[in-house]
Amino acid sequence: MSDMPWADVDPLPHLNGDLTSVLDSVRSLQRAWKEVVNANDAAFREARRRSLRRHAVETGIIERLYDVDWGVTEALVAEGLTADAVARASDGSVSEDVLDIIRSQYDALEFLCEAARQGREVSISLIRELHVALTRLQPTYTATGPNGIVFRATLHHGEWKTQPNHVTRSDGSRLEYTPPEHVAAQMDALVELHRSMEGVDPLVRAAWLHHRFVRIHPFEDGNGRVARCLTLLGLLKCDMAPLVVDRRERDRYLTCLDRANEGDLRPLIRFFAELEIVALRSELERPLTGAETTAAAGGALAVLGAGIERLRGLQAETGAAERARRVADLAGSVQERIETWLGDMAHQFDTMLKDGIDPQSFASVKSAAPPDERARYWRWQMIRAAQSVDFFANLHDGAWWTRLRLVALGQELRYLVFLQKVGRGETGVLALTVYAETLGRDASCQGPHQEADTVVVSTPTETVTWIYTDAPETHWENVEAVLDTTLAASLHKFTSGLG
Structure with missing residues (x-):
């Protein structure tokens, strides 16, 4: 295929195809999810922390920043982003430097959640803040000079790129990102178009923003991580769960982005919808009751009695x-x-x-x-x-x-x-x-x-x-x-x- 030159940010195209069913499924599951999480704040908070920890680990793996074994990942997600959690896992280790990067990415996600709670809209300043938060422990990035030599370059946090960049697609053709001199104008256009789409389905809107942002590639590095955060922001503001693109889905994720490069956004929307179903489903948890939390001090019979009362309560729930x-x-x-x-x-x-x-x-x-x-x-x-x-x-x-x-x-x-x-x-x-x-x-x-x-x-x-x-x-x-x-x-x- 021929090379694909950069292009102006374009509005959401008309979407033909079979998206109605999967988007309806998300809405149905969201209603069931709300019935549980609204009444169970403790469980909601813990399930949300697990989701954010998983995102913090996987977003760097997607970008090949580091590698973390699956068993270690599960330990970090379940127990917290600590060296003790890594030590208890049986199939790998993580350096303290990598743990620090993962923690900084988790902090960025907490910043994002707070932005969603405050109702902040996508803006140039928010995007720059996100980039700083996500990359603050990353001093350099891999760059390629005009002569083709690969070297480590200083990463300028929160600043638009000053050198052109591109990617080679799977077929050998070249996909050009927006040239540095046009980034500011294209980012302004992106934000304005996004604001004009308030009535669009949140997943459709998120997929559009994600792809168009990646197509601009405004930063020297970290663009994918910022794009995935922007996706989460849009979903969190609409009372949805933070979806996670993990290493097992990397190939499909990149394929969907490339299909969007060719003008078909539907695969990326469907991909995000399927991951949102997974995210909502994973947060369908019930917390321990206050009685169960305090019963541990009362011995075995107290714990069992509190557990029985909780089960009776679940069975007696309306419907x-x-x-x-x-x-x-x-x-x-x-x-x-x-x-x-x-x-x-x-x-x-x-x-x-x-x-x-x-x-x-x-x-x-x-x-x-x-x-x-x-x-x-x-x-x-x-x-x-x-x-x-x-x-x-x-x-x-x-x-x-x-x-x-x-x-x-x-x-x-x-x-x-x-x-x-x-x-x-x-x-x-x-x-x-x-x-x-x-x-x-x-x-x-x-x-x-x-x-x-x-x-x-x-x-x-x-x-x-x-x-x-x-x-x-x-x-x-x-x-x-x-x-x-x-x-x-x-x-x-x-x-x-x-x-």
Whole structure:
């Protein structure tokens, strides 16, 4: 493809396509989210801190500023941005310098939350302040001179760039950002156009601002981090949760931005909408009651008594029984569709493997649903899948699970699809997650204690979420897409180990 020259900031184009469904899903989940977080300030604050800590870690990884192992990231998110949290993680370490950068990025996010609470609008001064806050511990950046030599240059915090910059796209063409002499005027135009879009859906408006800001690239470095903060500001001002673009979604994120460069903003809007669903879902938490918080000093019986009272309160909530009934009906109907889909796949897999690979191979599908005791099987895998996409899985009665089992040449694939209630109590929210594992053919490892190898776990955009008022077919197209993508990845790992 030919090079793409810089262009003036343009207003939001007309959006054709299938965005209505995903944006409606966000609004429905936001209503359920508000019912919980408005009445539970302690839980809301802790869930929000977790979201901001995750953003603080991942935003630098997206930009290749540093690398942090996944286990360490989970410890930092759950426990706080401390060296002690890193020390308790089992699979990596983080230098104090990197921790300081992450903390400074977290401080910038807290500044952003305060700006949202104060009702501050996007402005030139706010954008400059954000850049200073995000990059204050970054003295230099990687620059390329006119002769192509790469060197470390001084980063000027909060100041517009003075040298032209560009990026090479995946096809080898060059995408030019706004030249330095036009940055001030283009940023003024960006802010004015953004202000004129107050009636636009918050996610559409956020995606437009995000892309147009990146297209200008007004700073020497840190533009992506500022753009993601501006996205959060717009969402927070509209009572939405701070979405997180993590390392698993980096490739899709960059692809969506490039599609926007070519004039199609819809993929980026859909991407942000899916991440917002994940963010809202992750904050559906319930706090400990005051009695539970103080009961610890009273010993074991006091703790148990306070916990029982909390559970009674959750069960007695207005509408809880109705939400529970409707979620169960919804999950049962969706599970039937999943069983049929996987059953068709299993039949085809069985035929293909028997004909071409192993006459003794077979494929089968099983499932279970509450109140069947088998609904409690796969608990560890259910929790792992829920944690992978950052939500609390309510497994009080188990979950609706469907398993595709594939055996060939002594190896086994277990592909598991879970329908799990989200949050403590009856929130009325249901999520689909996926987990796949393989068992090898090492004879020394066979038996009941043989350990399985994890091959696939849902990523944030490889999930589907329903509200109890949804119809079973509401998100079926998304379900098929998730099943097809994750099953293909599972089969790739499985078949790679056969030969």
